Amino acid sequence: MKKIAKLMLAVILTATFVMSSMATTWYVSPNGKKKNAGTSPAEPLKTIYNALDQAADGDKILVAAGNYSGKTGTGFIVIEKAVEIYGGYSDDFKTRDIAKYQSSIRPSMDTNATPPQNGTVEFKIDGKPNSKTVFDGFILDHSEVNAYHSTEGKPAGIETGMWLEPPTKGSYAFPSLKKYLVYGNTDGNLTISNCLFLNSSNYALNLNHHTGTVNIKNNVFLNSRMMACNVSCRSAKAFATKMNFEYNTVLLTWSRTKDFGDMGYGVRALSKVDANISHNILGLSVMSGFDNGMNNRKGEAKVTLDENMFFLNKRGDVSFTVSPSIKYIRVDDDAFEDFEDYDGVESCEDNVSLKDPKVFKGIIDQTFLEAFLNASYTETTDYNPNSPANQFRAAMGMNTQGSIKSKVSMYANKYPFSDNVMKFFGAVKGYGAQALK
Numbered sequence: 001m002k003k004i005a006k007l008m009l010a011v012i013l014t015a016t017f018v019m020s021s022m023a024t025t026w027y028v029s030p031n032g033k034k035k036n037a038g039t040s041p042a043e044p045l046k047t048i049y050n051a052l053d054q055a056a057d058g059d060k061i062l063v064a065a066g067n068y069s070g071k072t073g074t075g076f077i078v079i080e081k082a083v084e085i086y087g088g089y090s091d092d093f094k095t096r097d098i099a100k101y102q103s104s105i106r107p108s109m110d111t112n113a114t115p116p117q118n119g120t121v122e123f124k125i126d127g128k129p130n131s132k133t134v135f136d137g138f139i140l141d142h143s144e145v146n147a148y149h150s151t152e153g154k155p156a157g158i159e160t161g162m163w164l165e166p167p168t169k170g171s172y173a174f175p176s177l178k179k180y181l182v183y184g185n186t187d188g189n190l191t192i193s194n195c196l197f198l199n200s201s202n203y204a205l206n207l208n209h210h211t212g213t214v215n216i217k218n219n220v221f222l223n224s225r226m227m228a229c230n231v232s233c234r235s236a237k238a239f240a241t242k243m244n245f246e247y248n249t250v251l252l253t254w255s256r257t258k259d260f261g262d263m264g265y266g267v268r269a270l271s272k273v274d275a276n277i278s279h280n281i282l283g284l285s286v287m288s289g290f291d292n293g294m295n296n297r298k299g300e301a302k303v304t305l306d307e308n309m310f311f312l313n314k315r316g317d318v319s320f321t322v323s324p325s326i327k328y329i330r331v332d333d334d335a336f337e338d339f340e341d342y343d344g345v346e347s348c349e350d351n352v353s354l355k356d357p358k359v360f361k362g363i364i365d366q367t368f369l370e371a372f373l374n375a376s377y378t379e380t381t382d383y384n385p386n387s388p389a390n391q392f393r394a395a396m397g398m399n400t401q402g403s404i405k406s407k408v409s410m411y412a413n414k415y416p417f418s419d420n421v422m423k424f425f426g427a428v429k430g431y432g433a434q435a436l437k
Contacts, residue, residue: 075111082131119183131188163412249432281432311354
């Protein structure tokens with residue numbers, strides 16, 4: 001039996017080596033052509049879609065600087081093959097510098113006429129438990145597909161007013177896209193790294209994984225609605241999915257609605273996912289940097305929350321459920337490490353608060369930051385039961401009426417993209433997204 005096992009292992013290793021040696025590298029550049037061979041830097045393809053159309057599982061796709069759309073100019077890209085895609089190359093592919101040679105997926109408002117089913121980048125990699133997929137070195141940006149109010153919720157010095165909930169569109173041609181920046185039904189080993197997620201109109205990253213490991217590493221999530229990252233497990237088997245969420249910078253996460261009533265979390269742990277959350281910067285969330293409220297495990301502790309940096313999360317750094325209430329706790333509270341005693345939490349050690357805010361000076365937009373910290377929502381009620389209209393309604397047995405006026409100072413306004421945004425990579429040594437290599 002041992003000989004048979006060794007023979008089978010040798011066959012598998014040989015097959016893996018052969019497949020690796022047969023893998024093709026594809027090149028993509030805005031200066032390329034659809035009919036190019038695409039397999040050399042001298043003859044790149046024009047779009048990521050062209051490369052995906054021809055690639056096979058196991059291939060690599062190298063992408064030069066430029067802004068990319070999907071099939072026939074649509075604003076979304078669907079990835080159905082287990083490939084490795086790397087952005088950030090110079091046009092001759094001799095140099096890779098993600099900050100300098102920016103490969104972006106930044107759809108324009110006119111692409112909202114043909115919206116994606118779920119996300120601007122969508123992974124459809126199912127039934128491939130032994131596959132390897134990599135998405136590395138891209139700027140993913142919803143700035144131009146969001147509709148913003150021209151005046152309401154517009155603090156002084158901020159480019160736009162508040163984000164508009166569809167179907168409201170203001171002066172824009174279409175309502176806000178309200179889709180994920182990245183969505184997926186995935187399998188196997190998936191890595192998303194060295195990416196910038198900006199101004200997402202829904203969760204920045206939402207994955208439904210089946211079996212294997214999801215690595216979310218060294219990314220910057222900036223100005224997301226509802227949540228920066230959510231990874232769930234589709235398998236009936238508990239803990240078939242493992243999520244490593246490491247060295248990410250998550251800032252300015254907004255609530256689901258303008259009244260700041262719910263959502264607004266940096267990253268969340270879910271019951272069937274074995275989650276390792278470490279060395280991240282989780283700050284400036286409307287609710288909390290880390291949410292454990294959907295982790296309903298009993299008896300099995302699978303979440304580790306170690307060596308993260310928290311700051312200025314409005315309700316608390318961590319949220320969790322003590323039935324039937326949601327509790328919030330801050331990392332500086334004496335009882336913070338007692339969070340380790342709650343169901344589903346294996347470890348909660350060496351988490352810290354930001355001690356030197358100056359590390360973000362010249363990086364974070366100061367006007368936007370100040371407006372976020374002061375963001376408020378108010379309601380005023382105008383109800384007079386003795387008004388002629390209400391007296392008439394009462395006499396006729398009808399419900400009396402009043403009016404409610406709401407006002408918000410700021411809500412999910414566009415965060416400005418500039419070269420400073422890429423400086424979030426490497427802002428704090430040992431925590432959050434580290435310097436790009």
